[in-house]
Amino acid sequence: MIRVAGAGWVTLFYKELLRFWKVSFQTIAAPVLTSLLYLLIFSHVLESKVSVFGGQVRYTAFLIPGLVMMSVLQNAFANTSSSLIQSKVTGNIIFVLLPPLSPAELFFAYVLGAMVRGMTVGLGVFAVTLWFDPGLLQLPHPLWALAFALLGSAILATLGLIAGIWADKFDQLAAFQNFIIVPLTFLSGVFYSIHTLPPFWQALSHFNPFFYMIDGFRYGFFGLSDVSPWISLGIVAGCCAALTAITLALLQRGWKLRP
Amino acid sequence: MTPAVDVARIARRFGRVQALDDVSLAVGQGEFFGLLGPNGAGKTTLISILAGLVRPDRGSARIMGHDVVADYRLARRALGMVPQELVFDPFFTVRETLELQAGYFGLAGNDAWIDEILHHLALTTKADANMRSLSGGMKRRVLVGQALVHKPPVIVLDEPTAGVDVELRQNLWAFIRKLNQDGHTIILTTHYLEEAEALCGRIAMLKAGRIVALDSTRNLLSRFAGITVRLVAPAVPAAWLPRVLRREGSVHFLGLERHAELESLLAALREEKIEIAELALQEADLEQVFLRIMSGERATAAEAVTP
Numbered sequence: 001m002i003r004v005a006g007a008g009w010v011t012l013f014y015k016e017l018l019r020f021w022k023v024s025f026q027t028i029a030a031p032v033l034t035s036l037l038y039l040l041i042f043s044h045v046l047e048s049k050v051s052v053f054g055g056q057v058r059y060t061a062f063l064i065p066g067l068v069m070m071s072v073l074q075n076a077f078a079n080t081s082s083s084l085i086q087s088k089v090t091g092n093i094i095f096v097l098l099p100p101l102s103p104a105e106l107f108f109a110y111v112l113g114a115m116v117r118g119m120t121v122g123l124g125v126f127a128v129t130l131w132f133d134p135g136l137l138q139l140p141h142p143l144w145a146l147a148f149a150l151l152g153s154a155i156l157a158t159l160g161l162i163a164g165i166w167a168d169k170f171d172q173l174a175a176f177q178n179f180i181i182v183p184l185t186f187l188s189g190v191f192y193s194i195h196t197l198p199p200f201w202q203a204l205s206h207f208n209p210f211f212y213m214i215d216g217f218r219y220g221f222f223g224l225s226d227v228s229p230w231i232s233l234g235i236v237a238g239c240c241a242a243l244t245a246i247t248l249a250l251l252q253r254g255w256k257l258r259p
Numbered sequence: 260m261t262p263a264v265d266v267a268r269i270a271r272r273f274g275r276v277q278a279l280d281d282v283s284l285a286v287g288q289g290e291f292f293g294l295l296g297p298n299g300a301g302k303t304t305l306i307s308i309l310a311g312l313v314r315p316d317r318g319s320a321r322i323m324g325h326d327v328v329a330d331y332r333l334a335r336r337a338l339g340m341v342p343q344e345l346v347f348d349p350f351f352t353v354r355e356t357l358e359l360q361a362g363y364f365g366l367a368g369n370d371a372w373i374d375e376i377l378h379h380l381a382l383t384t385k386a387d388a389n390m391r392s393l394s395g396g397m398k399r400r401v402l403v404g405q406a407l408v409h410k411p412p413v414i415v416l417d418e419p420t421a422g423v424d425v426e427l428r429q430n431l432w433a434f435i436r437k438l439n440q441d442g443h444t445i446i447l448t449t450h451y452l453e454e455a456e457a458l459c460g461r462i463a464m465l466k467a468g469r470i471v472a473l474d475s476t477r478n479l480l481s482r483f484a485g486i487t488v489r490l491v492a493p494a495v496p497a498a499w500l501p502r503v504l505r506r507e508g509s510v511h512f513l514g515l516e517r518h519a520e521l522e523s524l525l526a527a528l529r530e531e532k533i534e535i536a537e538l539a540l541q542e543a544d545l546e547q548v549f550l551r552i553m554s555g556e557r558a559t560a561a562e563a564v565t566p
Contacts, residue, residue, distance in 0.1 A: 007365055008362065008363045008364055008365045010362075011359060011362025011363050011365075011367075012362075012363060014362070015359050015362075018350065018351075019350050022350055023350075087348075090346060090347075090348075090349075091342070091344050091346035092346045092347060092348045094312065094342050094346060095346075095348065095359075095360060095363070095405065096363060097310075097311070097312055098310055098311070098312070098335060098338075098340055098363075099335060099360075099363035099364050099409075100331065100332035100333075100335040100336050100364065100365075101363060102332075254314055258311065258312055258313065258314055259273075259313055259314070
């Protein structure tokens with residue numbers, strides 16, 4: 001029984017939740033397992049070889065927030081992009097285009113749904129990885145971590161929305177993911193501190209917005225970061241606002257959806 | 260009274276194809292209106308513009324007086340649309356599909372109405388079945404149900420009976436007719452001319468993005484009441500070639516204005532020593548009208564545009 005009172009977009013938001021919840025084994029359990037594998041392998045290989053934050057933090061502990069944030073980001077992207085492309089390919093996108101939903105309502109319903117998916121997977125990864133380092137539960141700045149998780153998932157959900165609307169076929173979406181999202185995520189410092197990089201790559205990392213999301217999120221766990229969390233917050237919030245404005249303008253023009 | 264649908268000088272181009280070219284028409288409240296035309300004539304583009312799925316390059320469209328672009332919320336609330344493709348969301352059951360669709364319109368707790376829809380569409384026993392498990396005809400009925408969840412005064416059906424078996428087609432017709440009797444305005448696009456003839460009070464025929472005929476079904480039938488001659492013969496007299504509507508091998512369909520013309524046709528055949536294998540007369544039906552208009556009887560067609 002589906003009972004959602006209020007505005008139409010609330011139902012769309014709820015449908016987006018149901019969509020991934022009905023296949024939660026694939027949308028939640030699978031990414032949690034993947035992250036766990038990353039942790040097992042990388043921490044086993046690198047624990048004794050890599051020193052981060054001048055040796056103040058164990059590598060495994062350092063890695064966990066990175067993996068949590070990576071799961072949040074990847075799953076937020078996956079939710080909007082897969083929902084949109086599936087609806088477009090099967091044609092059932094018409095069900096959300098016919099009702100009187102405004103561009104902003106469409107945007108918030110899809111983005112919020114994807115944020116919930118990202119945060120749910122992130123929490124799942126965090127819960128499982130705590131077993132490796134229970135001390136992480138006493139994070140010194142939980143609000144900082146929450147702020148970056150929310151903003152990061154919103155950014156990736158928005159990117160997923162753009163990619164899902166842009167792509168006409170599944171392989172185009174896969175290209176967007178493999179050539180833009182994955183490289184930016186992997187080169188953002190999930191697995192390493194950028195201070196361990198040669199100067200050129202360190203400088204280049206500063207142009208990657210994903211770096212600030214991960215670095216700011218990690219600050220919430222250790223009170224330590226590669227750049228000031230305020231700078232990261234400013235950059236991440238700026239990216240989020242800019243992407244939101246661009247996407248709303250695209251939806252307003254009916255780009256691809258209402259030709 | 261405000262027209263249910265008011266289309267004013269709509270034009271739309273897709274790349275090099277002029278899908279709609281200066282189309283205007285008005286459909287009154289309570290009408291049962293047919294939109295006919297061959298594939299690519301612009302029917303689906305026109306109703307997509309009414310539903311806000313496609314934007315016009317020029318011109319405007321109103322549903323119950325609400326502009327589909329400027330005043331889209333009220334326009335969409337007033338319109339229910341059954342798409343041509345058999346689309347569905349495989350994640351949900353029939354009931355969930357209808358509840359979600361109602362929810363998108365901001366409606367909750369209208370279970371009584373949803374039960375009624377399910378009943379009328381003979382879907383009650385399938386209410387909790389997943390959409391994936393339904394036959395094509397059932398999926399089509401769910402699409403009709405989705406178009407009705409918000410009780411729209413105007414209902415647009417884009418080829419609703421395409422690929423639906425005969426029995427179900429009769430049921431759907433009966434249901435749509437009942438909706439019309441209850442006061443809904445119905446706009447139907449169809450390939451089945453007998454369907455349009457049986458149901459529609461008024462008809463617009465589209466060809467290459469333009470309206471080539473717009474009149475009541477009765478007027479169209481009487482205006483083109485001319486008789487069609489089905490002639491099986493090796494050839495047609497030279498003077499009669501312009502009157503050939505259609506040709507399938509040695510079977511020729513010729514249009515006559517009056518029965519009296521038959522005499523001169525027979526005379527011409529005798530004169531040119533053409534042997535008649537078979538000859539039959541066919542009364543006008545919408546198919547004949549359609550063929551005549553589409554084969555380009557320009558003068559008559561132009562006359563038909565002025566109501």
